[in-house]
Amino acid sequence: MQAVTRVEGRAYPFGAKNIDTDIIIPAHWLKTVTREGLGKGAFEALRREPGNVFDDPDYAGSPILIAGENFGCGSSREHAAWALGDMGVQAVLAPSYSDIFSGNAVKNGIVPVVLPQAAIDRLIEVARQGVEISVDLENMTVTTPFQDRLPFDMDPFRRQCLMEGLDEIGITLAKDTAISNFEAAVGQSRPWIAGGGRNEGVVVEDAGRT
Known part of the structure; x- marks a missing residue:
């Protein structure tokens, strides 16, 4: 697992609430025994909709996903974290997560940041302007070029695992x-x-x- 202390780049301004693991990666993708290629199936159902954010070339390859509350609910499939990692997501920002998903995210080097809904709304607004967002694990802040500085908390052990790549x-x-x-x-x-x-x-x- 690669150590991560900072994630910088554009962000998917997704924001949807109660996104379960079956939406993140549908069940028919679980037959694979490798993590490679799962990014192609990530958010498959949503990608059928015209104009979806995941197929928008403006956000292609973004390392940050901004989501709504209760992200990663549903089944405990670790493939959800694998799929996000395979599509290049290194950090997720949301008001809340399923406990199992957030644990799987950390085990796979993805930073699950918890922020208030007002902060999420602001970051979605910023992301839609095409500017980069920075997630700093050392100082535990999310910042933008517009001088937004949004602090967050994280379990010390999980933070250590991410920063040391363990x-x-x-x-x-x-x-x-x-x-x-x-x-x-x-x-x-x-x-x-x-x-x-x-x-x-x-x-x-x-x-x-x-």
Whole structure:
């Protein structure tokens, strides 16, 4: 997972509320076992509508998605985060998220920023003017060229994972030395747990024989 401290660029001025994971990536796309190519199926149903924001060339490749409240509700499919990442989205700005979606987003290097509805409305207005928006994880602010400075909060652990590029595997590997030292100590003090000394000095009697 790539570390992310800042996301800058144009934003999709989407803003729709209660967008569930089936809208983000329809179920028939879940047959794949790879993340690659899922961006083509992202928001498939909405892309059938003429003039949709996702097919507007003015916003093509935008790294930021501005959404409405309860974004990512519905099923727990991690493919929703995969699809967003594959289409180039690195940060989502919304008033609220499904807990499972926001967790999946962080695990896949996507920054889920929570902002009040008034701030979201302002950012949609700014995005429609074609200017870039900046999401700064270090200072926990969203800024625009119009001097908007919108603070946000984030769970410290999730923020650390994003800034250091750590998923569950990365977190475990970062503690490799501590784990190895613990295993060595256990091997010395309790070898039967560590697999050492198996059957040494143990007499097994067959109670069925006389």
